[in-house]
Amino acid sequence: MLEGTADIIVIGGGMVGAAAAYGLAGKGLDVLMLDEGDDAFRAARGNFGLVWVQTKGFGLQRYQEWSQESADLYTGFAEELEDLTGIDIHHERPGGAILCLGDGEWEAQRRLNDAMADQGGGYHARMVERAELERMAPDVRFGQEVVGASFSEKDGHCGPLYLLRALHAGFRARGGRYRPGARVRSIRRGFRVETDAGAFEAPKLLLAAGNGIPPLAAQVGLNVPTVPERGQVLVTERVERFMPMPMGNLRQTAEGTVMIGATQESVGFDTGTTLEAARGLAQRAIRALPALERLRLVRSWAALRVIPPDRCPIYDESESHPGAFVATMHSGVTLAAVHAARLPDWIAEGRAPDGFEAFSARRFDVPAAA
Amino acid sequence: MSVDLVIVGAGPAGMAAAVEAAEHGLSVTVLDDQPEPGGQIYRGIERAGPELTAILGEEYEAGRELAADFRSARIDYLPNSAVWRLDAGARIAFSREGSASTVSARRVLIATGAMERPMPIPGAERPGVMGAGAAQVLLKASGLVPAGRIVLAGSGPLLLLVGCQLLDAGAEVAAVLETTAGGDYLDAAPTLPRALAGWRDLARGVAMKRRLRRAGVAFRSGVRGLAATGQSVRFDGGEIACDLLLLHEGVVPQTHLSRQAGLAHRWRPEQRHWAPVADALGRTAEETLLVAGDAGGIAGARAASLSGRVAARLAAGVDPGRLIAALDRERAMRPLLDRLFRPHTALPADEALVCRCESVTAGDIRQAVRDGAMGPNQLKAFARVGMGPCQGRMCGLAAAEVIASERGLPVEEVGSFRIRPPVKPVTLGELASMEGEAADAEAL
């Protein structure tokens, strides 16, 4: 039974879908965002919250530029969301550091930074010695092994759950319609989207359902070869603010909790947590910041990242089913600002950002040697 | 370390199971978060003097022998142990005296008991408002008696019992505000046939009510619109000044550990709570995991110790025999009690704090539902409900009830929080210095 129609259907109410839907609704389009229920995988709910530029896009310069563009848009984006919804997403851009434990990590990080700088313009990360790092973070006592860090002033962070909520609230404030409990079963030409909550029709659709995309993409002639990658995260009790900036996989939230991430595990769709991972995360965190030793762990979780073969985003429109778009990647938080700002032109008006073809899924059809 | 049976909890179920299992030759480790055995029902039993036992009565005194048997059993009893992870492979992680370790077992008995159902009325989080069970715990464990005027509000047998015990301890009980409609079921009880299962409890209820009335305690039933101000309790049509407000809406199983271990849970509509899915003997879908006592569904201390002994015999590969019939008799009283003391659980008013840790009100939850949160797990993401140190223990049931009423669905369809370890806080230092494998962690 036909439940409803729209100008465009966004499949997925996570970070990517909600940002795009928010932007599309801002164009005055009638947008319907379909989402699953309470127990969906939801990478957006397990997010770490970095708005991160350094080291992004090694091997795909367009991704580095795209990340920079989003990070540059973020302050205004956060203000816009707060004005519209009253929700403070706690965005800050104090810069970010990737701590190097030992000379080996320092060398590897330095080489990566050099390679990133060689790859294209505008790369800002630089290596800072321990003494300079200590000046940047006067309230932090670093572990003995910390020899320094890679620092970029372009990096920052936000509260990902506040962001998700603000995107949803902003989407609704702009007249968008949200339909949870509507897991998509099939997509037919036209497009007719069959869901648990009935069928919906629209001339355009955006696949933004994270790890749920691959089987749906195949129904509209797109090959989206992403795989899930498990990340386990620990979070401590609240403490007074002592970290002036996010430090890679260590981040103090606006609430004062310290988040400690994250593993990278290929375990299919298993979202369980393991004692071994928790132990490893705690050990590294304490080596970096010994004072964390005293803090209580109050929660841990695992979520599934969405990982394309080269770990870079995929944006594409189906050739066989024009009007069917896909947007999928791991960096839904960092890229939320640029998704809200730039994807609507591409999807609604066919005006793709310059160089956007670099993100086509067709890059995976070409033999690796080419 | 590996043993035959690890028992989590040293209340009636855990103690009885430990004694029984040791008698059948099993190696037993008991982990309990309290400093001494007894659980909440027999809290402080080993130290209770004649003054206290005179107040608490023979049902409390019954725990003394069990605790003594427990102390003399050949078991490894580790008090002050906070269990924070249970894997279905029967490995347990726990913290004790500032260090964390693991213990493996052929079987694990979950005997984590019950907790009071949180009663989120406006102002319930203020100092001067407590659970009625909490007042009883303070009396049992420390001989503390509230000074000043006390009002008890809510429903359930414990509400009356605590009122009587506080009277006997010399406290000033000003009023009992019953949220159950009518409230005269106990007055009618003597006319019921004595053969009825549960008659004994019913008669006790009648006696308790009479005792309170004779002592001049004001009674009101069908009370609505409860709110605590800190100096008084308000309700529709009245306000009573008090120094301490004790709230109670019955007790519910503590399910964090059984949920974290991955066991399926079933909604029990008659008691309005979740309990792990297990058979009458406490066997779950995981061969390694057993459940006994109120952790498996509220049935009281006598049923708890029987179910602990049954589980211990199963773990030892011994036929539970006549214990099963005794357990069945004990449980047969529940249906009547459940009907009589069916939890009222009025939906919280908009201004009531449901999630105390993150200060989220029922109104906030209703708004999140209107914003598209379909269940407790989306509610976490939308409103931070359940993300604080209590890990959803205080808000889980009420939040689900609010979502269910907003969506017009039964609670069982709304679901519950996904519970992840650690189910009790553990320091990063304890975690990091545990023995065993540690997975690699990346800088970014």
Added chain:
Amino acid sequence: MFRRLPERKASVTIEIDGEPVSTAPGDSVAAAMLAAGIAVFRHAPVDGGLRGPWCAMGVCFECLVEIDGEPNRQACMTPVREGLRVARRTDGSEPGR
């Protein structure tokens, strides 16, 4: 706010916010504080409101205090010991350094 049954004799001295308090063996820190007339244990970190124990059995995490320099300990789950030091925190947070 609470008094003690005569059979419970106080024989342990702890320190609460710098003041010596005599308490009974077997008490939890929460019981000792309540017996000493302390109803407010902390300020809630989010809304700043006053909070005290609700459950007395380790469930509600409302009785968090600093014990022997360690923040956010559950007062109701910590047995008293001669010389134990309790500090109430009223700003709802603890230094992370």
